[in-house]
Amino acid sequence: MPLVRIDIPQHLPEHRIAALADAVHGALVETVDVPPTDRFQIITEHPPRRLVMDRTYFDVDRSADALVVHITFRRGRSEEKKRALYASLAARAEAIGIRPEDVMVVLQENTPVDWSFGAGIAQMAPAELVA
Amino acid sequence: MPLVRIDIPQHLPEHRIAALADAVHGALVETVDVPPTDRFQIITEHPPRRLVMDRTYFDVDRSADALVVHITFRRGRSEEKKRALYASLAARAEAIGIRPEDVMVVLQENTPVDWSFGAGIAQMAPAELVA
Amino acid sequence: MPLVRIDIPQHLPEHRIAALADAVHGALVETVDVPPTDRFQIITEHPPRRLVMDRTYFDVDRSADALVVHITFRRGRSEEKKRALYASLAARAEAIGIRPEDVMVVLQENTPVDWSFGAGIAQMAPAELVA
Numbered sequence: 001m002p003l004v005r006i007d008i009p010q011h012l013p014e015h016r017i018a019a020l021a022d023a024v025h026g027a028l029v030e031t032v033d034v035p036p037t038d039r040f041q042i043i044t045e046h047p048p049r050r051l052v053m054d055r056t057y058f059d060v061d062r063s064a065d066a067l068v069v070h071i072t073f074r075r076g077r078s079e080e081k082k083r084a085l086y087a088s089l090a091a092r093a094e095a096i097g098i099r100p101e102d103v104m105v106v107l108q109e110n111t112p113v114d115w116s117f118g119a120g121i122a123q124m125a126p127a128e129l130v131a
Numbered sequence: 132m133p134l135v136r137i138d139i140p141q142h143l144p145e146h147r148i149a150a151l152a153d154a155v156h157g158a159l160v161e162t163v164d165v166p167p168t169d170r171f172q173i174i175t176e177h178p179p180r181r182l183v184m185d186r187t188y189f190d191v192d193r194s195a196d197a198l199v200v201h202i203t204f205r206r207g208r209s210e211e212k213k214r215a216l217y218a219s220l221a222a223r224a225e226a227i228g229i230r231p232e233d234v235m236v237v238l239q240e241n242t243p244v245d246w247s248f249g250a251g252i253a254q255m256a257p258a259e260l261v262a
Numbered sequence: 263m264p265l266v267r268i269d270i271p272q273h274l275p276e277h278r279i280a281a282l283a284d285a286v287h288g289a290l291v292e293t294v295d296v297p298p299t300d301r302f303q304i305i306t307e308h309p310p311r312r313l314v315m316d317r318t319y320f321d322v323d324r325s326a327d328a329l330v331v332h333i334t335f336r337r338g339r340s341e342e343k344k345r346a347l348y349a350s351l352a353a354r355a356e357a358i359g360i361r362p363e364d365v366m367v368v369l370q371e372n373t374p375v376d377w378s379f380g381a382g383i384a385q386m387a388p389a390e391l392v393a
Binding site for chain 2: 269306308311312313314315316318319320322324328330332341344345348349351352353362363364365366367368369370371
């Protein structure tokens with residue numbers, strides 16, 4: 001159910017982009033009850049002046065590699081789970097050579113009937129309910 | 132009032148892209164009280180590894196043509212209307228040669244004052260209120 | 263905290279794009295309590311048939327330069343502040359040669375814990391709270 005928009009600087013190498021996409025999905029599966037096959041990601045590369053990321057806001061030391069992960073999913077995840085998501089993604093980013101300081105995450109919530117996964121219906125399975 | 136982001140694989144032919152944009156707008160007008168001239172769409176093409184769409188999630192058989200329609204509109208549409216929107220868009224997609232299984236729809240809601248259609252003001256017309 | 267997506271026609275000249283990005287940020291700082299260093303913008307250019315903007319909806323006279331500013335920030339801004347944001351952005355656009363009629367703004371809200379500005383945590387500072 002998540003729809004994930006990942007906006008990155010265009011200079012990231014291909015293998016790192018793929019690893020980042022995997023890292024984001026892995027963190028979602030691990031921490032916020034996303035099924036492994038529930039993967040829908042839109043990745044967009046931007047030239048420098050099109051991805052404007054402040055270098056110091058909130059005392060975070062961002063580099064030219066700073067990127068945004070914008071996740072839409074259903075309402076219902078606890079604050080604790082969201083914090084676990086941020087921590088898991090940061091750890092996974094670091095493991096693939098992306099500085100955790102360069103990973104900004106923004107969450108957006110909607111409701112179960114706001115999703116049609118295709119075929120013209122609103123799929124809502126019990127297995128997808130979040131605690 | 133809807134703002135519609137349509138993210139598609141780059142191999143779709145031009146005439147199909149135009150027909151898809153028309154289909155999305157037609158479904159919105161038919162099912163969720165969108166005025167015919169209230170059309171604002173952002174269409175973005177992506178190479179294969181930038182649009183990651185699981186092929187089987189929720190038992191939907193997606194192809195390499197799978198795409199995302201991400202719609203932002205005001206709060207207030209009923210579940211019934213949203214389901215009618217999914218069904219109408221699926222039928223319209225099929226009519227133009229796009230498999231309904233390849234059309235994912237995600238809805239996002241906000242409030243009337245969250246829209247400025249230009250000229251520096253928040254336009255809110257009675258005709259736009261939804262039931 | 264705002265994440266700002268600016269979608270523009272590809273024919274806008276570079277200096278105007280930069281001025282527009284500054285105008286959007288300036289309006290946010292002036293009217294809705296955004297700190298000056300809290301700047302995160304994703305700017306995307308589109309060919310004509312990929313950015314579909316009705317020319318007359320709501321009696322606004324849009325040109326081929328019409329663009330969208332889609333802002334995500336935390337819940338809590340008053341209607342009055344949102345209206346001030348639209349007015350400020352329109353005035354700033356006009357000052358740099360962009361017609362206010364061509365500036366569409368859409369707001370989207372979430373909550374404080376929905377933001378990680380990097381480093382794997384959810385930053386929430388008192389200074390960021392909005393009235």
